[in-house]
Each structure stands twice: as structure tokens, then as C-alpha cells.
Amino acid sequence: MSKSLMSLIAAGALLTFVPLAAPAADAPQKPYVVLDKSLSQLRVDFNANVGKVRMLYIVGPTCGICLRGMSDLQETVYSKKIDDPRMVTFVVHVPTLGAHEANVAPASRLITNRYTTHYWEETGITGRLMQQAMGVDKYVWDFWAIYAPDVRWSDERLMPAPSFWQHQLGGLPPERRLDANVFASKVDEFLAQVSMASATGPAAAPPKSQ
């Protein structure tokens, strides 16, 4: 066998076997997605799930009251509808109260299910865009929104206004303070608009497989 042939075989073998070792050497994946300031990934994800009920939460990952909100919704919404494909949740962690990216992973444990994605957005523009969408004069965070199945995020510079929302902020209407039971009832109302078949059909976004 010629030298060049041996080299080619060796190269082929290397190409074959090097990837086998590669995954083991990889660092563990983050349990969240890092967004850039355009929020383009969030918009893609939002629109990929038109036809489902979508929840969007803007939280500070070191804010105890935000964490309590997540914990409450885990109890009232997610633990009672384990992996319901008709609802998709986006939890955007923003840098309020001095939070950094390192704080996202521990906080993200509070809502965990197949159809929830956590994001870290380090400029905090998410709160600004929601402030704009809501037409309020206050930076919006600790904010809990539901979007009806037909809502689409069309304008990349303008977040869609929520179909229903609650908050835990001073300066916004007190009757809209987060009440996990009320929020769960609203989720049910919106879910009634979506059939299980449509959510699990071929057009549906595949769930994460962790």
C-alpha cells in the first residue's frame, strides 16, 4: 500500500474517531440562551410558536420577589400541566438589582419543563421594549404576560402588547399584582382556544429534549 494511501486512510480514520471524543470534552451547556440586544432569537422563538399560548416573564434572577413569582407559577401552572405542548414559556432574565449572567442558572431551576426557555439579556432592553409596548412610564420588569395564540411579533423594534399581564412593581396598577391563581385561570382560558392536536401536529415546534 502506498504511503499516500496510508495517509489518506489515517486521515479518514482520524476524521471518523476525533468527533467521538469531542462531546466528552465539551463544557456543559448552559440551561439558558444568551440574547443579543436585538432580541432576535426571542422574536424567532415567539413567532415559531404562534398557535400556542405563550407566556413571557421579565425577571431579575437575584430579585427575591421575582423568584417567588416564578416559584408560585411553577406550583399553580406548570406542576399541574406537566409538559402541556399547547403552552410555551419564555423567561427573560435582565440585569436588575445587580444581577449577572452567573445568577441565571440557579434562578432558572424554579421553572423547569419541556416547553420553557430561559434567556439572559444583559443590556436590559427587554424591559424598555415592554415599557414601550405597554405605554407606561416605568421600566418594566418583575412582569408576567400571556399572549393569545394568534399574536405575532411582527415589528422587530416593537414588542407585541400582552393579551393579559400582571406585575409585582410599585407604580403599576395594584389590581394587576401577580396572583398566581388568577394567572393560572387566565392561562386555562387561553388554553381552551388551542386544541391538543394542533399543538402536537407537524407544524408545532419540537420540544427540547433534556
Place this chain on the structure above:
Amino acid sequence: MTDPRNSLLTCAALLTLAWAAWSSANAQPTINEAATSKTRDVAGDPAPANGAYASEVPQEAIDNQDQSTLAVDKEDQTIPVAEEVDFVKNNSFRKPFEESLKSVAKVDYYGTRYVDCEHYPLEVHTARPNQVSLLMKKGDSSQFEGSRSQQGVKIRGTPEGLGVEEERALLATFDFDTPVLELEKNPHAFKPLGMQKLTGILAWKLQVDRPGSYYRILYVDSHYGDIVRFLLMNAQGAHILDVALHDYREVEGIRVPFSIDYRGADGTLLASDRLERVAVTRTRS
């Protein structure tokens, strides 16, 4: 006739492609596929953000950028939180109860201690400042007594369910006031440790330091401000007792746990107290 070199190369290439396909099919994404189409990086990769940190967040919502008020301990289940003590003190649900407690001079508890299949009548009498006495009747002529006063902790007899050291530690660390009131009076005795999810409850964790042989780690319900659990530790940090308090009820303007379960360091249930009656005595105004 086929060139054997081509066969070998084809074979290697096929193996490579086959592995790549297998690898892709077996990938374990941590986010849904809709979210993976663009940005999915691994720990350690630089963040793709294209703006300055917190540049869009108003100053009043940033606060603490150096994380100097971040509370966390070393437990895996702990979630770091900012400004924990302020949040505990400012619990709006708690405020009416705390104001009410300030005018209480004595609280007397009457109930039963259950140990395995046995049960014993129990009385606990508490008074300001941090006085407590416990009486457990064990039969016609036998009883256990424990008390704490300005003269220290005194124990007489043998307790049921808990050991003498455990009873001593409970008496030594008794606080008449709640953490909310204690935080107002003596904030330096409290070390915020972050938050932790218990069954159905997200709790604030606070370490209460005190002179002497024991200290406590409190778990405070983040909605109601009730102590739902505490760990008793000795000065060396060894775990002595795990106490769960539940069935909180309002009694004459204060919140009282009507059920208390005591577990050893290994999780074994040692005893359970069930209260039947609570008497609140207020100071004369």
C-alpha cells in the same frame, strides 16, 4: 473494477458522515429547537450580546451592581438573592401581625407530643424577654421539665422523642419575637443566606447567630413571613435538629404554628407536637 483506495476513502467518509448523523440525532439540546436555531452556546463562550451591561436599566433598578448585598451560602439548592434582609423586613402581609405581637407579653401553648405510638400532654409557657418553660407529663408521677430564663437553661427529667441536648438547644435558641421584629432590633445577628425551594414554598434563609453553643438557620416563607423550618446547629456547625413548623393559624392577632415536627440529622422523625389551645396575654396599656 473499483479502485481499493476509493473504497477505503469512501468507507472512512461514510463512517464520518454516519457518526455525524448519529451525533446530531442524539444531541441533547437544553432548549427547545425553536430556540436553538441561532444562539446556543456552551459555558465559557463569550456572550454574543452587543450592548453594555445593564445599559438600558434605570439606575433605581440596578442598585448593587457590585453584588455587595448578594446573599448566598454554599448549599447547592440555594439561590442567591439581593437585599434579602430588606425584603424580609418589608413583608407587607406580616406587618399587622408584627405590630400586634409587640404588645404581647406571654403566649401559652397546650397540646400533645407524639413519639412513635405514644403521646404525652405538653405545655409550653413563653414570656418576654425570651423566657420559656416546657412541661411534658409522662405518667402519673413522672414528667420532663425544661426552662430558660435569665439564669440560663435548666433541664429536669428525661424528655420523650428528643434527647437532652436537643431539648437544651431548643430552649437556648428560643426567640419570643419573629425574625421581622428581631431584624429591626438587632440586624447584625442575622446573616442572609439566599433563598431555597422547599416543598411548595420558596423560603428566605437566615442564619441567626448568638453567643453560646448553638445557632439556627431559619427558613422563612417568602409570602407569609412564617418560619416554616429551622435547623439547629451546634457551635461547630454540626446539625442537631431539623424542625418543620406548619399549620399556621391566626390567634388573637399573631401567627402560631399548630404542628411542629422534629427530625434528626439523618431525617428520622423523632417527635411531633400538635397544639390544641393557645392563650395570648397582652401587656396592659
